[in-house]
Amino acid sequence: MTGKKLLFIVFLLTVLSAEAQQTTIKRTLKLMGSRFDITVVALDEAEGNKYIDTAVAEISRIEKMISSWDPSSETSAVNKNAGLRPVKVSSELFELIKRAKGISKLTDGAFDISYASMDRIWKFDGSMKTMPSEEMITASVEKVGFENIILNEAEQSVFLKLPGMKIGFGAIGKGYAADKAKALLQQKGVVAGIINASGDMNTWGEQVTGQAWKVAITNPLDKNKAFALLPVNNEAVVTSGDYEKFVEFNGTRYSHIIAPRTGYPATGIISVSVFAPKAELADALATSVFVMGKEVGLNRINQLPEIECIIIDSEGKIFTSDHIEINAYK
Secondary structure: OOOHHHHHHHHHHHHHOOOOOOEEEEEEEEEEEEEEEEEEEOOHHHHHHHHHHHHHHHHHHHHHHHHOOOOHHHHHHHHHOOOOOOOEEOOOHHHHHHHHHHHHHOOOOOOOOHHOOOOOOOOOOOOOOOOOOHHHHHHHOOOOHHHHHHEEEOEOOOOOEEOOOOOOOOOHHHHHOOOOHHHHHOOOOOOOOEEOOOEEEEEEEOOOOOOOOOEEEEEOOOEEEEEEEEEOOEEEEEEEOOOHHHHHHEEEEEOOOOOOOOOOOOOOEEEEEEEEHHHHHHHHHHHHHHHHHHHHHHHHHHOOOOEEEEEEEOOOEEEEOOOOOOEEOO
């Protein structure tokens, strides 16, 4: 019995020693045209940097697949053949588009990857002095409509029915990349980390202190401050806000997030944060809630399992889904 106890104690001390040696390695870099912060828990700096290199390679691979700016990408091939013929794509891209269409149906078109077909008549760089006409806005969305993205399971092909139609992954791509990088690092044995893709955050494991990772929600009325700090455990959180890109006409604030069906920017909301098992879904739903508005948006979120939401409206009032509590900063 004494020998068994001794072995147990030695083993336990070895495990504790290994845990004590863990360190946190973080790197900030530009990927997919945006800022990425990649944090991993590893035994030492060399191992941590090796893991981060692995994540960077995965994110770059995904960018090459979904980029509409890269003429050699699969997405560009689909767009070039709009109205002409179906294009056979990889199973990965096919399934991503299939899921995107599913979210479009779930949100009644508030999310739509064919938004890329939209004419860019709204400018959020300070150059707009008057609103576009109703006719211009209506015409701007003529080629938008997820129903016109035709998927052929047997052929694994994608066909955009309308000439000039396009798909783009700006509202889902970074979240998907964060998910894929996280999954790959977990396969490699990384016990904990955060992939932060310009606010699209995906976490797993715990900090070296044993505490949960915490995410600060930006105060949209003062973007240099946070109004809440929330623990996240093996989940994703994505925040969409209009505090950097918006225009005002006749006392109404118009967000850079535009409703795909109407062509009009979202109004009434200045920030949406969505918590979900995957960043891809959180990314898409954050945009959707902005477009649907707080009543419809919260109602939809409350019907979805494992999804939570925080909304701040244009008056600074906070609304949350059914199972979330906030400890606000004072």
